Amino acid sequence: MATNTTVQARTDAPSVTHILASFVATHPTKGWDDSVEHEALRTFMNWLGCAIGAANHESVAAALAAINTLEPTAQAAVLGRSERVDIASAAMLNGISSHTFDFDDTHLKTIIHPAGPVASAVLALAEKIGSSGREIIDALVLGIDVSCRVGNMVYPEHYDRGWHITGSTGTLGAAAACARLLKLDTAQTTMALGIAASQPVGLREQFGTMTKPLHPGAAARAGMMSALLAQQGFTASAKAIEAPRGFAQVLSTKQDWNEITDELGERFEISFNTYKPFACGIVIHPSIDGVIRLRNQHQLQPDDIARVELKVHGLVLELTGKLTPQTGLEGKFSIYHSCAAGLLFGSAGETEYADGIVNRPDVVALREKITATIDNSIHEAASDVTIICHDGRQLHERVEHAIGSLENPMSDEQLNAKFDGLVNPVIGSEKGEALKALCWHLAAQPNVSELIGRTCP
Amino acid sequence: MATNTTVQARTDAPSVTHILASFVATHPTKGWDDSVEHEALRTFMNWLGCAIGAANHESVAAALAAINTLEPTAQAAVLGRSERVDIASAAMLNGISSHTFDFDDTHLKTIIHPAGPVASAVLALAEKIGSSGREIIDALVLGIDVSCRVGNMVYPEHYDRGWHITGSTGTLGAAAACARLLKLDTAQTTMALGIAASQPVGLREQFGTMTKPLHPGAAARAGMMSALLAQQGFTASAKAIEAPRGFAQVLSTKQDWNEITDELGERFEISFNTYKPFACGIVIHPSIDGVIRLRNQHQLQPDDIARVELKVHGLVLELTGKLTPQTGLEGKFSIYHSCAAGLLFGSAGETEYADGIVNRPDVVALREKITATIDNSIHEAASDVTIICHDGRQLHERVEHAIGSLENPMSDEQLNAKFDGLVNPVIGSEKGEALKALCWHLAAQPNVSELIGRTCP
Numbered sequence: 001m002a003t004n005t006t007v008q009a010r011t012d013a014p015s016v017t018h019i020l021a022s023f024v025a026t027h028p029t030k031g032w033d034d035s036v037e038h039e040a041l042r043t044f045m046n047w048l049g050c051a052i053g054a055a056n057h058e059s060v061a062a063a064l065a066a067i068n069t070l071e072p073t074a075q076a077a078v079l080g081r082s083e084r085v086d087i088a089s090a091a092m093l094n095g096i097s098s099h100t101f102d103f104d105d106t107h108l109k110t111i112i113h114p115a116g117p118v119a120s121a122v123l124a125l126a127e128k129i130g131s132s133g134r135e136i137i138d139a140l141v142l143g144i145d146v147s148c149r150v151g152n153m154v155y156p157e158h159y160d161r162g163w164h165i166t167g168s169t170g171t172l173g174a175a176a177a178c179a180r181l182l183k184l185d186t187a188q189t190t191m192a193l194g195i196a197a198s199q200p201v202g203l204r205e206q207f208g209t210m211t212k213p214l215h216p217g218a219a220a221r222a223g224m225m226s227a228l229l230a231q232q233g234f235t236a237s238a239k240a241i242e243a244p245r246g247f248a249q250v251l252s253t254k255q256d257w258n259e260i261t262d263e264l265g266e267r268f269e270i271s272f273n274t275y276k277p278f279a280c281g282i283v284i285h286p287s288i289d290g291v292i293r294l295r296n297q298h299q300l301q302p303d304d305i306a307r308v309e310l311k312v313h314g315l316v317l318e319l320t321g322k323l324t325p326q327t328g329l330e331g332k333f334s335i336y337h338s339c340a341a342g343l344l345f346g347s348a349g350e351t352e353y354a355d356g357i358v359n360r361p362d363v364v365a366l367r368e369k370i371t372a373t374i375d376n377s378i379h380e381a382a383s384d385v386t387i388i389c390h391d392g393r394q395l396h397e398r399v400e401h402a403i404g405s406l407e408n409p410m411s412d413e414q415l416n417a418k419f420d421g422l423v424n425p426v427i428g429s430e431k432g433e434a435l436k437a438l439c440w441h442l443a444a445q446p447n448v449s450e451l452i453g454r455t456c457p
Numbered sequence: 458m459a460t461n462t463t464v465q466a467r468t469d470a471p472s473v474t475h476i477l478a479s480f481v482a483t484h485p486t487k488g489w490d491d492s493v494e495h496e497a498l499r500t501f502m503n504w505l506g507c508a509i510g511a512a513n514h515e516s517v518a519a520a521l522a523a524i525n526t527l528e529p530t531a532q533a534a535v536l537g538r539s540e541r542v543d544i545a546s547a548a549m550l551n552g553i554s555s556h557t558f559d560f561d562d563t564h565l566k567t568i569i570h571p572a573g574p575v576a577s578a579v580l581a582l583a584e585k586i587g588s589s590g591r592e593i594i595d596a597l598v599l600g601i602d603v604s605c606r607v608g609n610m611v612y613p614e615h616y617d618r619g620w621h622i623t624g625s626t627g628t629l630g631a632a633a634a635c636a637r638l639l640k641l642d643t644a645q646t647t648m649a650l651g652i653a654a655s656q657p658v659g660l661r662e663q664f665g666t667m668t669k670p671l672h673p674g675a676a677a678r679a680g681m682m683s684a685l686l687a688q689q690g691f692t693a694s695a696k697a698i699e700a701p702r703g704f705a706q707v708l709s710t711k712q713d714w715n716e717i718t719d720e721l722g723e724r725f726e727i728s729f730n731t732y733k734p735f736a737c738g739i740v741i742h743p744s745i746d747g748v749i750r751l752r753n754q755h756q757l758q759p760d761d762i763a764r765v766e767l768k769v770h771g772l773v774l775e776l777t778g779k780l781t782p783q784t785g786l787e788g789k790f791s792i793y794h795s796c797a798a799g800l801l802f803g804s805a806g807e808t809e810y811a812d813g814i815v816n817r818p819d820v821v822a823l824r825e826k827i828t829a830t831i832d833n834s835i836h837e838a839a840s841d842v843t844i845i846c847h848d849g850r851q852l853h854e855r856v857e858h859a860i861g862s863l864e865n866p867m868s869d870e871q872l873n874a875k876f877d878g879l880v881n882p883v884i885g886s887e888k889g890e891a892l893k894a895l896c897w898h899l900a901a902q903p904n905v906s907e908l909i910g911r912t913c914p
């Protein structure tokens with residue numbers, strides 16, 4: 001029995017739960033322009049690559065072992081592995097793997113990684129109910145619009161308070177996407193969002209542990225189940241997002257309701273999705289980008305290089321200033337290792353953060369030639385790079401917008417190469433090539449059976 | 458990548474995650490006195506009765522239909538039904554049914570309904586791994602201690618903010634209980650609590666919908682999975698409850714760490730558990746108790762009664778002042794119907810809140826003889842009852858502590874009668890009697906197979 005505690009202030013919110021549900025249930029298929037459609041394919045392919053790439057990580061193995069206690073029925077693929085599990089468990093496992101390398105997509109305005117919760121739920125459900133590629137893309141665009149708009153509404157206070165916003169908004173996005181895939185009507189979709197609103201996942205305290213990637217996984221699972229419950233007539237508050245004791249007001253002190261409604265159905269948040277070119281914290285990206293630009297432009301060999309001088313914002317060194325990393329994970333927090341890898345290999349993907357690479361003598365030798373100094377006049381998303389060669393050349397590059405930023409997005413070719421680097425070591429290049437082609441032509445697939453078949457090693 | 462937002466203030470918290478984990482993993486079996494042990498049996502039986510009683514409710518049917526989409530393996534019982542599902546789904550379904558009638562146990566200090574999340578996870582897991590009755594009781598006592606101590610730590614701010622505290626703390630309680638049942642060590646149990654901390658369930662906005670009972674169900678499920686994940690080596694923050702971006706500081710502005718540590722292992726929160734004698738809001742209980750006392754003491758018949766005058770705190774009428782309820786659910790918010798039922802039947806269980814009873818002419822006639830006036834000098838947990846008979850008698854009863862309160866707990870006989878009223882209509886009185894006996898002798902059961910067999914209609 002509730003006691004009569006004081007209701008919080010805002011009872012005048014617009015009916016955003018219903019508004020979002022109506023949008024998801026009734027928006028026309030491919031109701032957006034070609035650039036949005038293309039971004040959806042890029043988002044899907046990047047997510048799939050990340051999930052397959054981490055398929056054999058110990059976090060996925062541990063989660064799968066726990067799920068096997070439930071003796072799941074083989075309904076859907078665990079991406080990049082031979083095992084099959086029930087659709088809700090597949091959503092969870094693929095959500096975990098897709099975020100394990102911290103290499104997935106980023107909606108920069110909110111720091112949401114939107115595909116993890118949404119695509120993981122969508123693909124697993126689609127496999128079971130026989131959805132077409134067209135329906136999958138529709139569900140992905142609409143689901144991501146829901147989670148990122150909810151994120152816009154409560155960011156940054158919600159994130160600052162300590163919520164891992166990918167998981168907390170992801171449950172809503174996954175519920176919306178699955179509701180769309182199940183063809184729920186507006187009333188049922190309202191219930192799906194309502195059920196999902198009670199199940200936010202994710203505290204930022206978990207960063208650095210396996211529970212961080214569990215957040216999108218658990219959100220994918222809970223969102224899918226919310227839609228399946230709503231399909232069966234399970235009820236929830238129709239104002240679960242906006243009510244005084246609903247999601248937005250319980251989990252944040254900021255609620256900008258306009259972020260839900262402004263240009264709804266005209267502006268799509270997936271348009272603002274970005275993809276990491278490098279498998280490390282985003283503040284190192286401009287420096288890696290800068291050294292690779294100079295390396296390629298001047299065809300530099302390691303022996304050419306006398307020293308490398310980086311100038312960066314103080315935050316960059318605070319987060320990633322590790323001088324002598326011993327493991328791959330530590331390497332991700334070392335601007336020195338990251339730039340050495342970029343100079344030596346021309347890339348800084350997951351491969352370049354293996355323990356063996358971090359400790360390889362030629363990598364260490366190059367790393368020790370790199371210095372970084374703080375210059376707070378440089379934006380934290382920028383870098384100033386100077387390479388001094390033994391022959392006396394001073395090569396300089398100022399990176400204002402690193403590759404992978406909204407202003408300088410990865411090209412499709414670069415995304416393809418990233419996909420290859422993640423996927424081919426797990427399932428082989430032949431399957432990887434076929435899978436890539438299927439991703440780019442997802443809209444034409446009558447169902448996902450061919451695509452799913454290619455994800456298995 | 459996390460941005461460098463300001464960390465919240467309190468970094469000096471004691472290591473409560475580890476402290477609770479160590480307690481759960483190492484506390485000796487039956488390491489408490491007989492009164493605690495007896496309360497555990499009462500808690501278990503009351504929970505089981507509530508779950509079986511609501512087994513055929515539409516909320517359970519809808520949730521089961523959704524779960525059947527996953528084609529679950531038959532590992533554990535859905536209480537009061539013939540279906541069997543995987544253990545995590547069983548935890549969820551039994552958590553839903555046990556809270557559906559709002560008739561389950563209450564830890565009054567926090568308004569937590571502790572058994573729903575904890576017992577639902579424990580019994581389902583116990584069925585699979587063959588735990589003894591002794592192990593089940595240990596897990597129940599320790600799990601409830603964790604959820605209620607966490608509740609004490611953050612109540613009331615956490616609840617006032619809008620969290621349904623049963624679900625938000627329940628995930629931790631269920632994780633602790635399952636960790637105990639799985640015999641996890643302190644390090645693993647710390648991880649189980651850490652994983653669970655990222656999955657709080659439940660917004661108060663859902664009150665009045667099926668999602669309210671979903672909260673303990675989803676908490677039971679998430680808690681069980683947290684323990685299973687930890688068993689497989691899945692990692693989380695070892696400070697997930699107390700860290701600046703952990704559970705207590707993200708979900709509440711109040712953190713009384715002493716509530717975790719004070720008399721830990723000496724005082725057990727299950728000692729303060731209470732059970733509802735009447736299937737309605739707790740503020741009506743003193744009035745129902747009063748009319749039943751007078752009815753029984755004076756062997757009153759409906760025709761004897763000219764009128765009934767209640768004096769109650771204003772809050773009571775605010776919450777339950779519905780004059781002319783039309784449905785059973787509305788009857789639960791009517792002090793008039795509730796007292797009429799008490800006078801006529803001597804009880805106000807789920808049966809007396811059927812639609813047919815609420816609209817029965819003799820019930821309505823009696824209801825119309827009842828008036829209630831506000832007297833704010835009377836405590837909201839008390840009532841002043843006067844019955845004026847046609848023969849001129851004025852019968853008076855002042856109820857300071859209603860039956861079911863901590864000061865005036867239901868007797869074992871009364872709990873037995875409540876169990877009968879809930880269970881016998883679903884599984885029959887023969888099985889109900891056997892089940893009751895097994896509950897009282899739970900500690901002696903080598904496993905739960907006999908008990909589970911009796912829960913099936």
